[in-house]
Amino acid sequence: MSSIYAGSLQLSLFGQSHGEAIGMTLDGFPAGMQIDTEALRAEMNRRRPGTSRVTTARQEDDRVEFLSGVLNGRTTGQPICGVIYNHGQHSKDYGDGVDVIRPSHADYTGHVRYFGFEDWRGGGSFSGRLTAPIVAAGSLCRQYLRSQGVEILGHILSIGKVQDESFQACFREMQDWDNWKEGIRAPEGEALPTISGVSDSMREEIYRAAAEQDSVGGQVECLVHGLPAGLGAPFFDSVESTLARLLFSVPGVKGVSFGDGFGLSWMLGSEANDAFALIEKQVVTQTNHAGGINGGITNGMPVTVRCALRPTPSIGKAQGSVSLSRMEEEELTIRGRHDPCIVPRALPVVEAMVAIGIMDLWKERAACLT
Amino acid sequence: MSSIYAGSLQLSLFGQSHGEAIGMTLDGFPAGMQIDTEALRAEMNRRRPGTSRVTTARQEDDRVEFLSGVLNGRTTGQPICGVIYNHGQHSKDYGDGVDVIRPSHADYTGHVRYFGFEDWRGGGSFSGRLTAPIVAAGSLCRQYLRSQGVEILGHILSIGKVQDESFQACFREMQDWDNWKEGIRAPEGEALPTISGVSDSMREEIYRAAAEQDSVGGQVECLVHGLPAGLGAPFFDSVESTLARLLFSVPGVKGVSFGDGFGLSWMLGSEANDAFALIEKQVVTQTNHAGGINGGITNGMPVTVRCALRPTPSIGKAQGSVSLSRMEEEELTIRGRHDPCIVPRALPVVEAMVAIGIMDLWKERAACLT
């Protein structure tokens, strides 16, 4: 089921980087939602390459066309198929193709998995381009969740060695939600939204890597505000299991954590526990080390999640490789236009995956009867 | 599907901490495997409490009885149901029950999720006790994988501030597999297996926390050796997605990463990429920053995964809480026998989950036809 996510909500992906189109089918989505096409376009643009100097100069046209499931601008409750047609791909830029395998790409593993029949052009099914339909699906989920008072907010936690403040440090401030959230994304259209205003330093970190024909990794952090307590379940459909399965589907993600994450492993219980309190007859916690999740179930506090993204494997520097046709070692130098840092474009994808996962849990919760 | 994992391999869990029995049904397991009951018992004992001073003094009898799927000591290919009967539970030790909710436990979230009808005794469905059937299932998977030349090895990466060396630093040494692996678990029966011999320091870290009525967290690291290239797939059933979904089902796990994990986010591409080479006509990588996975698919190198475990939330120190019956804030002091550190007992559970996930991927791979 590699391309199909079949929970209470279902998502099916298709397409390769250099095929005619890429797309997704989203099933189980609520009927009657008016689609905010501006919000959708904005999300698509955040992921789209070529919109700023920190990403690749490649131009992709990421307009979503709905082939089904939408009537008069509203969702019908039936499967929503959204397609993005491919234009202006430069297959020849991608070098020698699958013969000389690109280190830390899926050239080799895809070749083994698909017995040499895989569509390798531009990364094929493994291309970051496949995340465009994910953003489209995520945008719909996000719009629905927003109508229920649930908001998803993300920022760049780090680029290389440049570190932003964490949502975990803002637990008190974010209780004044409307004011606090204003500070995150400004200025408008910023590809590197941060809490502490380190976007410029991050940008320099990326330029520095790019100048050396290199790439650089980073982390993103995401927050879900407004969730009621009671979503999720222990074990295989815990909030963490649900979100992590989706997040590790994002190319380049090599680590996922919740709340204080790996930091919790260094703590004492008395430091890590979130004491309960009452505010206006509501059970709340006084801290949020657990990232809003106890025993796999939301506790009503903001859910916080972090993803570690590896540096883009496509770099201009010479690397050791192997030619599959000649079965000889061979040095490889990758040419073409590549993201020196995938993190800014990964952020909207991570937010989309969080939206999809939360929507899945939301639906599952609705099916809990008494 | 909270208690059911339905991949190419299927696992269904049942039981609560203080019910009559806990257990699992494992379906899709290969027919004809002679069960190594000694190996099974050894795995169960590693997880069982009361076996060393670093864990709780509670005694649990974790003998697995197979109700189905086994005939004359061999698996039949039919659903394997393994049950562990509960004995000698002391429900009254667990204090005031669900009324005054224990911080960072699932008392509150379970109460909301199950509308107040949950079995709260001893943690109910959320109890670490539920991991016993997981170890049983994992042991069977492990035995099968071993017969195919695949081994799973784990160690304690850190307890509190005490850090062991990482598998990631041993990539060259482990190529001399048989010699190298001998060094990890010695001495026999060690609850805190380490690479660099820091078990004693870790033990002291745990005693220190216990002495202060506190608990301490840690990390475990796990390695899968002998996997062929080609297991897994891009997106929702990537190796990372499959394993992470299972690992985040383990109570207390708040972070999961692969290869260099979060460390990759601070690297340049030229540092993080694993160059290819040829050894005896086999494609290999010269480093293993990616933890044996490219594009969600195994590349033939050891798969490495880390889990961050939070400190046990049950601590003897007074904590802020809320009485659900009176809806008043109230201080809570938890009594009873608890693990000052869950990490040693979590290690076999994490290894079991890795075995289950790899077995699932193994079966999925077998269904890939040409």
Next chain:
Amino acid sequence: MSSIYAGSLQLSLFGQSHGEAIGMTLDGFPAGMQIDTEALRAEMNRRRPGTSRVTTARQEDDRVEFLSGVLNGRTTGQPICGVIYNHGQHSKDYGDGVDVIRPSHADYTGHVRYFGFEDWRGGGSFSGRLTAPIVAAGSLCRQYLRSQGVEILGHILSIGKVQDESFQACFREMQDWDNWKEGIRAPEGEALPTISGVSDSMREEIYRAAAEQDSVGGQVECLVHGLPAGLGAPFFDSVESTLARLLFSVPGVKGVSFGDGFGLSWMLGSEANDAFALIEKQVVTQTNHAGGINGGITNGMPVTVRCALRPTPSIGKAQGSVSLSRMEEEELTIRGRHDPCIVPRALPVVEAMVAIGIMDLWKERAACLT
């Protein structure tokens, strides 16, 4: 996933005829339902052998013990594991075992499927005994549905050549539901409930087959009353697809149909269509040829379904067979106590499967948001 049904409701089965126990895990069941143990016992008894002369004289003790998911007699919302321990099995009665394969049994196919490692004793995983946990799960679903005003009613439609009237012919009468339904099951404890009072003739049909060391087939019909319109969906989760998948899991079922079923294939559209009308502002149909389902979705009329059951394959007459050990043709005469007709005991199983399927659709419907 042979033993696991993973819809909005999940059911996992385990056990073999001659193992220590058989059972089921039901997950996703609503929290807080007081279990009616009398109703559960009554359902179990209907399926249990040895209760009347029309079934086998074998005695089985079908007491359900809940290992989890029930507290103080109420469901907790957590996985419900129900176990039935096996007692007093006479393995030796089953003849030569898997060597000389019983015609139309699963001896041969199970042998191939499980590579000769299967538990063949008494039919192993294929035994009708495995339907006991299904009845247990179905009884819980039925109790929940009843609390929502939904009732499931079944009767024997035919035994051999003896035919009862069909629910399809009672569409008008059943609109006076409470009075009408009283007529079906009388007299109390009747193993062969019929509409037109042909139980005695059916009983004779069974005795006649038994007297000749033979067996006889039959049909059952089931009705779901009180369902709202809107359950189900087109395609793979249609009401028909959902119920048929479950019903064809019942050993011996070789045909399933809805409404007028195969009879519809001989009709004209003007005969088969169910015209709409209004009764008290409610949309109703004037006939119910479609069995309450249009386009895979309930229309508010009673859902009606029929199952054809083959004659029990275990007969005392000599049959042509093959010895697997000698790979020679060999005549086989089956001894032991067997049902001359499985239909009376299959009826509660079919009703249970319908209850499970409707419960699954009920939960799925609850997750449809706007």
Next chain:
Amino acid sequence: MSSIYAGSLQLSLFGQSHGEAIGMTLDGFPAGMQIDTEALRAEMNRRRPGTSRVTTARQEDDRVEFLSGVLNGRTTGQPICGVIYNHGQHSKDYGDGVDVIRPSHADYTGHVRYFGFEDWRGGGSFSGRLTAPIVAAGSLCRQYLRSQGVEILGHILSIGKVQDESFQACFREMQDWDNWKEGIRAPEGEALPTISGVSDSMREEIYRAAAEQDSVGGQVECLVHGLPAGLGAPFFDSVESTLARLLFSVPGVKGVSFGDGFGLSWMLGSEANDAFALIEKQVVTQTNHAGGINGGITNGMPVTVRCALRPTPSIGKAQGSVSLSRMEEEELTIRGRHDPCIVPRALPVVEAMVAIGIMDLWKERAACLT
């Protein structure tokens, strides 16, 4: 999961009758198969309307375009997305739309299910048009199975009162497979393939219904030749459960049976049992009442399945209905071009569903390890 079938093989459908396109994504399909585009086109044409006088005169262009999963005419092992663009639909022919609900259509149930937001144009998601992508997916499965020696053959078993001979009566003849199968489909391009040559009588039955502004039902029968023993499993993934779930997804199917089906219910065990014998060291059965399936698992004999199809609900005769807008009873006369009998066009869809189901079982079998 209404539009997604997620077994060992996965299929996701999308589209509505009057949307821009309809299509499917097929995942888990083997890599490296050269697609026979002629065979695909031929299958699509069999389902396509407007090809003979027994079907609607509407013209649809059913050319399948592969957006992904195919490279140089070969499957890549990655998700195959096939799209069929809609052209020349006449929405206005469909009358008053969802206001006055068409009897035995999904107008009313879809309206309830989707809360009034459904795409009702031309039947929306419920349209028979959605079966076109199913035929495309089925054709690929069929091509793969053929390469493994497995063939799927179907015929019209009945139209109205006109009955063809059954495959069940041909068990001996079909053992001379190559000669026997030649007799079924002749003459070439026959929309009503029969065994006993009653196509002309069937055609007249259809003309007669059409002349009276009416429609007529029928049955199709399908056979799978060349299957090895051992596919399938007891319970939820039995061969019968797997195929029935898929077959009941076909609009208009109201009954499914295997082997002698409902006829088995009237038999004695001694009549219904299939005695075993040996032919060239192979276990075979002397009859095939069970339709090649024992205990949910194939026994190596041909699998036979029947489907009952209701008459097309769209008829020109006046029918009782209800106006949803006015909530008044109102007579409805449906105008436009409709199939007087859906059976000829349903046959390739049924065959496609059988191919998809067998392929799913085939893959599941491949994952059975020892």
